[in-house]
Amino acid sequence: MRINKTAIQEFNQPLLGDHQRRFDFLAGGIPNVEDVITRLMEFQVAIPSWALGTGGTRFGRFSGSGEPGNLEEKLEDVGLIHALNQSSGAISLHIPWDIPGNLADLKLLAAQLDLRFDAVNSNTFQDQPGQEHSYKFGSLHHVDPAVRKQAVEHNIEVIRHGESLDSKALTVWLSDGSSFPGQLNFRKAFRNTLESLQEIYAALPDDWKIFVEYKAFEPNFYSMTVGDWGQSLLYANKLGDKAFTLVDLGHHLPNANIEQIVALLMMEGKLAGFHFNDSKYGDDDLTVGSIKPYQLFLIFNELVEGMDARGMNHASDLGWMIDASHNVKDPLEDLLQSVEAIMLAYAQALTLDRKKLEMAQSANDVVAAQEILQETFRTDLRPLVAEARLRAGGALQPLGLFRQLAIRKQLIKERGLKSVATGL
Ligand SMILES: [Mn+2]
Numbered sequence: 001m002r003i004n005k006t007a008i009q010e011f012n013q014p015l016l017g018d019h020q021r022r023f024d025f026l027a028g029g030i031p032n033v034e035d036v037i038t039r040l041m042e043f044q045v046a047i048p049s050w051a052l053g054t055g056g057t058r059f060g061r062f063s064g065s066g067e068p069g070n071l072e073e074k075l076e077d078v079g080l081i082h083a084l085n086q087s088s089g090a091i092s093l094h095i096p097w098d099i100p101g102n103l104a105d106l107k108l109l110a111a112q113l114d115l116r117f118d119a120v121n122s123n124t125f126q127d128q129p130g131q132e133h134s135y136k137f138g139s140l141h142h143v144d145p146a147v148r149k150q151a152v153e154h155n156i157e158v159i160r161h162g163e164s165l166d167s168k169a170l171t172v173w174l175s176d177g178s179s180f181p182g183q184l185n186f187r188k189a190f191r192n193t194l195e196s197l198q199e200i201y202a203a204l205p206d207d208w209k210i211f212v213e214y215k216a217f218e219p220n221f222y223s224m225t226v227g228d229w230g231q232s233l234l235y236a237n238k239l240g241d242k243a244f245t246l247v248d249l250g251h252h253l254p255n256a257n258i259e260q261i262v263a264l265l266m267m268e269g270k271l272a273g274f275h276f277n278d279s280k281y282g283d284d285d286l287t288v289g290s291i292k293p294y295q296l297f298l299i300f301n302e303l304v305e306g307m308d309a310r311g312m313n314h315a316s317d318l319g320w321m322i323d324a325s326h327n328v329k330d331p332l333e334d335l336l337q338s339v340e341a342i343m344l345a346y347a348q349a350l351t352l353d354r355k356k357l358e359m360a361q362s363a364n365d366v367v368a369a370q371e372i373l374q375e376t377f378r379t380d381l382r383p384l385v386a387e388a389r390l391r392a393g394g395a396l397q398p399l400g401l402f403r404q405l406a407i408r409k410q411l412i413k414e415r416g417l418k419s420v421a422t423g424l
Pocket of ligand 1: 173323
């Protein structure tokens with residue numbers, strides 16, 4: 001299904017008066033308000049193809065209904081999100097869960113929905129039917145060269161799929177590691193991984209990037225071969241200019257200072273971008289901003305400061321993607337909430353009085369620095385984000401319109417009650 005412009009206008013109409021009043025009040029206090037709105041309108045967050053179905057845990061999966069049954073339907077789902085919020089104009093594909101079939105049709109559909117293809121993701125953390133060698137003991141780090149070769153070839157195949165859709169980056173996340181002391185020689189595992197990544201790197205087109213994602217634990221619980229940002233940065237530095245470190249918010253040990261990691265990676269010109277989600281404990285993959293919205297703001301504060309210091313384009317120089325899973329929510333509603341939380345944190349970072357903060361820092365005025373951050377964080381910027389959405393042609397309240405149009409009901413009518421999306 002598609003949402004037409006008239007439905008959005010009709011939904012917005014009765015809300016306009018109240019919105020205008022709230023926006024005017026807020027705009028009066030933001031000196032660069034037009035610039036902020038323009039930046040918000042340009043900022044797009046990619047939706048991963050695997051987040052459109054209901055997520056599961058290792059204990060089970062309770063499928064929702066009307067889930068997209070093929071790649072075209074996944075594109076349509078992202079198209080729905082984007083039509084509502086005008087901030088989700090990209091989709092990130094996972095291979096082999098979503099191998100593109102008819103390229104011309106797929107590209108046409110993407111163009112109609114105003115979507116582009118973001119980074120492509122490889123998968124060497126599962127065995128696929130008919131696969132010659134198993135990844136039970138890892139892939140790019142494996143002790144057997146034949147397994148490494150198979151994993152390298154898979155990644156190169158993923159690059160080729162991405163090229164056919166005009167993607168510009170490959171994200172590599174490895175589950176490689178060990179679950180028991182003594183299982184691995186750490187140096188050999190690192191070198192094997194580096195050599196494998198070098199072969200993949202050599203197959204990258206000139207205008208492509210490779211994102212090396214790290215994760216502290218799970219599925220291996222004693223060591224991970226790309227376990228933290230230091231290890232990822234080692235690989236990225238050794239690989240070359242097209243290699244970067246990807247930060248997934250849920251892939252750290254508890255209480256890690258992610259905003260500091262981000263600041264230093266940017267200083268080194270090695271930050272690839274983000275996989276957004278939220279967590280209470282580990283890789284919980286919860287809705288962005290649902291647990292630690294202040295941390296999300298602090299991260300965006302460093303991002304904006306760091307990108308401006310390097311003269312970077314906020315919208316296009318880093319990869320912005322959601323990587324979350326939702327086992328008790330409607331995936332589309334959850335994604336709308338996640339994108340809204342990201343936009344809000346970005347808006348907060350854009351409106352922070354950076355000069356004032358710098359002065360407080362220079363004077364070691366710790367109290368003032370905290371006040372400046374929290375003044376911004378506690379200002380309700382939702383009307384500002386809504387204004388950007390309104391000007392871009394989206395709904396003032398995306399979630400409200402999703403429910404008013406009973407979109408899930410429509411999707412169930414089209415796809416059936418038992419349609420299950422591919423993924424974990
Ligand atoms: Mn991730």
